[in-house]
Amino acid sequence: MRVGDKFCPGILHAVPAKDGLLLRIRVPGGLIQPDQLGVIAELSATLGDGQIEITSRANLQLRAIQPQDLAKLVEGLIAADLLPSREHDRVRNIIASPFAGLDRQELLDTVPLVRELDDRLTADSAFAELHPKFSMALDGGGRWFSRETDDLALRAVRAGDEVFFQLLVGGEPSDMSVTSARAVDCMLEAARISLRIARQFEIPVRGRRIIAVPGATATMMEGLSEFLTPCTLPHDFAVEVETPVGISPTRHAGLASVSPSVPLGRLQAGQARLLSTISKDYESSLRLAPWRGIVLGAIPERAVREVSIQLDAAGLSLDGKDGYRGLSACAGIHGCDASLGDVRAVAVSLARQLAGREIKPGWTVNISGCEKRCAMRNGATAEMEANESGYSLKLHGVSVASHSSPAAAMEAIVACHKDQDFAAEVDS
Ligand code: SF4
Structure with a gap:
């Protein structure tokens, strides 16, 4: 330990x-x-x-x-x-949709593959060398929820009457596919090759770092040639907002x-x-x-x-109107030395003000105790960040305050949610 x-x-x-x-x-x-x-x-x-x-x-x-x-x-x-x-x-960072095998949009049930991948990963001590953030996604081709860039991903796609897994490395889609029967073999071999490339070029074992090395993607594809079949595949996936x-x-x-x-x-x-x-x-x-x-x-x-x-x-509501939908906050002043504000208390207060309202799809709020914004993924409609003199606030990517009180910032966020003039001056 x-x-x-x-x-x-x-x-x-x-x-x-x-x-x-x-x-x-x-x-x-x-x-x-x-x-x-x-x-x-x-x-x-x-x-x-x-x-x-x-x-x-x-x-x-x-x-x-x-x-x-x-x-x-x-x-x-x-x-x-x-x-x-x-x-x-x-190193057991395996990502799958929580609706795997359940949602009608899923093309393949990835649950058995997740279990097999975990069993085989943990049976081989070589994989203990993977980076602790190295993540492998097995996606059934339904709604795509991952906000992270997975180091390796296999995403189910339909090609004619058949369903294959498309390989992505460091978030970059390839025109290579593998059958579900070989998907776990392919993923493990791709992880082994990632380890070899990282060792050779003395870089962290991360997908994005690997694909940035000239020729590394070609090396990876060559090493996986026994599993992969070239075909034309989609290169853009909408992330569910x-x-x-x-x-x-x-x-x-x-x-x-x-x-x-x-x-x-x-x-x-x-x-x-x-x-x-x-x-x-x-x-x-x-x-x-x-x-x-x-x-x-x-x-x-x-x-x-x-x-x-x-x-x-028990406080786990299902109507989406508890005010917390799309609302995130970092550990804040009680959990992190770097926090310059009690962001969780602010988040609770904001949720109370938003409770009962219908939240628009994709509308998100992030409240952070410092500029690191640990709890934010892919931006937010409203970004509130604690600093030495209060809170800064961005709405729709536009900075509208730099030293606001929590109450004034929350008021602006609520107004923004009502679609009022979000660019109003809120510093006070
Ligand atoms: S965003 Fe800053 S204050 Fe919040 S948890 Fe991360 S480091 Fe700590």
Whole structure:
């Protein structure tokens, strides 16, 4: 077990933060077992701050761990089978849609491939050398939620009557495809080649760094030639801008997916326990989502109303009108030394003001404690950032304030949401 601030967190790699130690639990494909979520809820309630953070790679974080409790916490996570390989603690970054195998738009169910990839990744010690941020996406070709650039991605595309996986390296689409039967072989070999190229050119094992090396993409394609077939494939994918909240039909008769709002991407221990119980009661899968949310994969339609009532009572609403839709905030003053403002309190206050309103698709707000903007992905409609003299504010990319009070900035954001004159002077 290591403790330090020079590395990316894992279960065995605790990072000190202002509120205590922080651990990150990798959850390949966001596929978490209900019992595992139940265990994490108990550990968070007894040894942490009673909250569980969902990250934008659909992993989980526990905060505010005291050093004397670390060993017990790690023991509990290992007992729940959340660390199948000690040496692969931080390299199981496998991304998949939370609607894999469920949504009607999905072309292929990637869940079995995610499991196979994780098993084979953790069985080979060579992959322990991958960068802790190295991510591999297996996408079923439905709605594309990932806001991150995955180092390697296989995205299902239809070509005539057949479905293949298109290879992307460092976010760049190629005109190469692989069958689903060889998809995992291809992904693992691409990861091996990435390691070799990174070693040779002494660069981090990251997709974008690799494709920037002249000739490296050609080397990669040559190394993968036994898996890949050239074909003309799409080079632009629309990223889904709307955060899914609510009930959606599945491809399975009589079953619906339930996606509650998770305010600021943090589950309270009690909420996590409830989700775990509902998942077990209805034998539904639980999937963590890259919009820092969670999906109950397949709930019987006859039970959806009852489940909705239970979730709503626990603060996990389904109507998208709790004010938190599209709203993100970083750890803020209680969790990060760098924070210049209590951004989470501001976010809660703003959510109260926005509650009850219909949020427009793609409308997002980010509130950050400093210029690093850790919780922001791909910009935001409204960007509020704490500084030494208040908050700066950008609306639709236009700077409208540099030292606003929180109240004035929030007022401008609410006005912007109403489509009023967002360029109004708000410094006060
Ligand atoms: S944005 Fe700044 S204040 Fe917020 S968590 Fe990141 S480093 Fe800390």
